[in-house]
Amino acid sequence: MLTFKQKLKRWDKKLDKCLPLIIILALVAILRIPNFFEPYWYGDEAIYLAVGNGLNQGKVLYKDIMDHKTPIIYYLARVPSQLGFRVLLLGWSLATTSFFYFLVQKFFKRPWLVWTSTLTMALLTTLPWLEGNIPNGELFVLGFSLAGFWLLSRTSLFDFAFKKAQKTLKRGSFLTQLRFSLKQTKKEHWLLTLAGFMFGLGLMTKVPALLDFAAALSLVFIGWLKRLDYNRLNPSKIYSSLAQASSYVLLLMAGFILPTLFSLIYFYFKGALTDYLQFGLLYNFHYANTWQPNLGSSWLDLAFTLKGKVLGLVLLTASITTLKSRLSPKLQFALFWSGLSLVAALLSNRPYPHYFIQAVAPLTLLTFLAVETLFKSKTLKLNQLIEAGLAALLLGVSFFTFNLLGFKPYDTFDYYQKFFKLTTGQISKDQYDESFNTLVKENNQVATILSQASNQEIFIWGTNPMLYALTKTTPPTRFVVLFHIQDINAYDEVKKDLINRPPQFIVQMKGAQKMPSDLRTFVASNYLPNYQFKHLVLWRRITAQ
Numbered sequence: 001m002l003t004f005k006q007k008l009k010r011w012d013k014k015l016d017k018c019l020p021l022i023i024i025l026a027l028v029a030i031l032r033i034p035n036f037f038e039p040y041w042y043g044d045e046a047i048y049l050a051v052g053n054g055l056n057q058g059k060v061l062y063k064d065i066m067d068h069k070t071p072i073i074y075y076l077a078r079v080p081s082q083l084g085f086r087v088l089l090l091g092w093s094l095a096t097t098s099f100f101y102f103l104v105q106k107f108f109k110r111p112w113l114v115w116t117s118t119l120t121m122a123l124l125t126t127l128p129w130l131e132g133n134i135p136n137g138e139l140f141v142l143g144f145s146l147a148g149f150w151l152l153s154r155t156s157l158f159d160f161a162f163k164k165a166q167k168t169l170k171r172g173s174f175l176t177q178l179r180f181s182l183k184q185t186k187k188e189h190w191l192l193t194l195a196g197f198m199f200g201l202g203l204m205t206k207v208p209a210l211l212d213f214a215a216a217l218s219l220v221f222i223g224w225l226k227r228l229d230y231n232r233l234n235p236s237k238i239y240s241s242l243a244q245a246s247s248y249v250l251l252l253m254a255g256f257i258l259p260t261l262f263s264l265i266y267f268y269f270k271g272a273l274t275d276y277l278q279f280g281l282l283y284n285f286h287y288a289n290t291w292q293p294n295l296g297s298s299w300l301d302l303a304f305t306l307k308g309k310v311l312g313l314v315l316l317t318a319s320i321t322t323l324k325s326r327l328s329p330k331l332q333f334a335l336f337w338s339g340l341s342l343v344a345a346l347l348s349n350r351p352y353p354h355y356f357i358q359a360v361a362p363l364t365l366l367t368f369l370a371v372e373t374l375f376k377s378k379t380l381k382l383n384q385l386i387e388a389g390l391a392a393l394l395l396g397v398s399f400f401t402f403n404l405l406g407f408k409p410y411d412t413f414d415y416y417q418k419f420f421k422l423t424t425g426q427i428s429k430d431q432y433d434e435s436f437n438t439l440v441k442e443n444n445q446v447a448t449i450l451s452q453a454s455n456q457e458i459f460i461w462g463t464n465p466m467l468y469a470l471t472k473t474t475p476p477t478r479f480v481v482l483f484h485i486q487d488i489n490a491y492d493e494v495k496k497d498l499i500n501r502p503p504q505f506i507v508q509m510k511g512a513q514k515m516p517s518d519l520r521t522f523v524a525s526n527y528l529p530n531y532q533f534k535h536l537v538l539w540r541r542i543t544a545q
Contacts, residue, residue, distance in 0.1 A: 020101075021101045040467075061272065065480065073140060107365065141208070155192055157223070197256070203259065220252075224241055331369050342397075450471050453504060455503075456473055461506065464536070498522065
C-alpha cells in the first residue's frame with residue numbers, strides 16, 4: 001500500500017504531465033471573465049433562456065413554448081439567469097478543452113504539437129471572434145462530440161483504424177464471425193455504447209451534430225478499408241474484418257439512437273410528440289432549405305445546395321480512398337472529420353460566425369497533422385507532400401467558402417478594450433451595456449415598468465427575446481419571436497392565444513412587420529399605447545386592474 005508521501009509524488013508527476021493543459025484552462029477561465037458582465041443582448045441566447053424560463057414555469061417544450069432546435073439546449077438554459085448560463089458555459093468549455101487535449105495525445109508524438117493545437121482550439125472557441133463568448137448550441141455540441149471521440153480513443157477502434165492490419169485467423173460465416181467480434185469487444189461495450197450516446201446527446205442539442213457521428217463511423221471505414229486491401233485475396237479474412245467493423249458500428253449505433261428514442265418517448269407522454277417532430281427534429285430540413293445564396297455562378301450555386309454538399313463529400317471520400325496508400329490513417333480521419341464538419345457548418349448557408357465553431361476542432365487537428373507531416377524527415381518525400389497538399393487544399397476550400405458567404409468575425413480587440421475601459425472607470429456600466437445592443441437601455445426601462453405592475457405577462461410583436469429573458473416572463477403563445485410566426489404562417493394561432501389569454505402588456509417593435517389587420521384591430525380595441533420609445537411601443541391592456 002502506498003504511503004501518503006508516495007501518493008503525493010504520484011499526483012505531483014501527474015500534475016507536471018498536465019501542466020500545459022492546466023495553463024491553457026487557466027487562460028480560458030481568464031478570457032471568459034468579461035462574459036459574466038455582459039447584459040441581455042444576444043438574440044439566440046435570449047431565446048434559449050426565455051424557453052428555459054417557460055420550462056421552469058411548467059410549460060411543455062414545443063407544445064406551449066418553442067424554438068426550432070432539438071431539446072437539450074433549452075434544458076441547459078433552465079438556469080436562474082444569464083450569469084448562470086455563462087458559468088455553465090465556462091465549465092463546459094474547460095471540459096471540452098480537456099477532452100481535446102487528451103484526444104490529440106493519440107495523434108501527436110511531439111508534446112509541443114499537443115499543447116499548441118489545444119491552445120489554438122481553446123482560443124478559437126473562447127474568443128468573441130466566432131462568438132465563443134456566447135452559449136450557442138455549437139459549443140455544447142463540440143463538448144459532446146469531443147467527449148465521444150475521447151471515449152473512442154480508449155477503445156480498440158482506434159487501433160482498428162490507425163494501426164497496421166494484422167492477419168486474422170478466425171474462420172467461419174459472416175454471422176459467426178460477427179458474434180465472435182461482439183464477444184471479443186465485450187469489455188468495451190460500455191465505452192463504445194457510451195461514445196455513441198455522447199454523439200446522440202450532441203444530436204439532441206443541434207441536428208448538424210449528426211455529421212460528427214458520421215466522422216466517428218469514418219474510423220470504422222478507414223480500418224475496414226485497410227484490412228480489405230490487406231486481405232483482398234482471402235475471402236474468409238475479408239468476412240472477419242467486415243464482422244469486426246460491423247460490431248463497432250452496431251455498438252456505436254445502439255448508443256447513438258438512445259437519446260433520440262428517449263426523447264420521442266418523453267414527448268409522447270407529454271402530449272407533444274407531433275410538435276416535437278415538427279419543430280424539434282424535422283424543422284431543420286425546412287430551415288436548411290430557406291436560404292440559398294446567389295453567387296453569380298451556376299457551379300457555385302450548385303455547390304451550396306444539399307446535392308452539391310453530398311457530392312462534395314462523395315468526392316472527398318473517393319479522393320481519400322484512391323490515395324489511401326499515400327495517406328496516413330490519422331490524416332484520413334482528419335480529412336473526413338473536417339469535410340463533414342464543414343458541411344455541418346454550411347447546412348443552412350448562413351454566414352453566422354458561431355456556425356463555424358463545429359469545424360474548429362477538426363480543422364485544428366488537420367492543420368497540426370499537416371505541420372507534423374512536414375517535420376517527419378529533413379527531406380520531404382512524395383507521401384508527405386501529398387498529405388500536406390490535401391490538408392492545405394481542404395483548409396483553403398474552408399476559408400474560401402467562409403469568405404464567399406460573407407463571413408465576418410467579431411472584433412475581439414474591441415471586446416476586451418471595452419471591458420478594460422469599464423473596469424478602469426473610463427466608461428459607465430450603462431455605456432458598456434448599450435455598446436452591445438441599442439435595445440439594452442429601452443429593455444431595462446420596460447423591465448422597470450413591468451416590475452411595478454401586478455401582472456407582468458407580455459407579448460412581443462417583433463424580435464426582442466432579450467426582454468423575455470431579462471424579465472423572466474413568457475408569452476401567452478408558444479412563439480417567442482416573430483420570425484417563427486412568419487415562417488409557418490401562424491397568425492391565426494397567435495390571435496386566438498391572445499384573445500383567450502390576453503397579456504397585460506404588448507410590446508410592438510417598430511422595425512417589425514406590421515400586424516395583420518384583424519390583430520391590429522384587437523390590439524387597438526383592448527390596449528392603449530402607454531409608452532413610446534425609439535425602437536418599441538409599450539401597449540397596456542385597458543381592462544387590466
